[in-house]
Amino acid sequence: MPAPLVPDAQLRVVGLTPTAQRRAVLALLTGRSRPLTAQQVHAELTSTVGHIGLTTVYRALHSLADAGLLHTFDLDGQRAYRHCGTARHQHLICTRCEAVIECPPEVVMSWLTELHRHTGFTPHPDRLDVRGICATCAST
Ligand SMILES: [Zn+2]
Ligand SMILES: [Zn+2]
Numbered sequence: 001m002p003a004p005l006v007p008d009a010q011l012r013v014v015g016l017t018p019t020a021q022r023r024a025v026l027a028l029l030t031g032r033s034r035p036l037t038a039q040q041v042h043a044e045l046t047s048t049v050g051h052i053g054l055t056t057v058y059r060a061l062h063s064l065a066d067a068g069l070l071h072t073f074d075l076d077g078q079r080a081y082r083h084c085g086t087a088r089h090q091h092l093i094c095t096r097c098e099a100v101i102e103c104p105p106e107v108v109m110s111w112l113t114e115l116h117r118h119t120g121f122t123p124h125p126d127r128l129d130v131r132g133i134c135a136t137c138a139s140t
Helices: 007-013 020-029 038-048 054-066 105-119
Strands: 070-074 078-083 090-094 100-103 130-132
Touching: 007 020, 007 038, 020 038, 020 054, 020 070, 038 054, 038 078, 054 070, 054 078, 070 090, 100 105
Parallel strands: 090 130
Antiparallel strands: 070 078, 090 100
């Protein structure tokens, strides 16, 4: 597995100018398994980096999500953002700790093939979020 690119390189790869705001938002979300809402990102940046407008945070999150660097999730009716890997994946979402685990698409492909065989339904497997309990939560 290649080492993850530094924020600036990640931004350039997807054609985004590495502004201070995008850099800060991306750095904050890197390495987190749980998605964060715009308000949570804003609160954390304000306490670590210093003052940043909420609108600025929203704008940075939108551009990063549009570019595919962040994936969006529904967290109690609020949109939440997570920095995901570039390899294709499905999401396993823990309903207890809100962690998102990236799952290789081949793992769910056989299940989707079975599903089609039984129901005739053809799923679009590009984005499939499976909710449940993660291994860590299940063992505690
Ligand atoms: Zn993802
Ligand atoms: Zn969990």
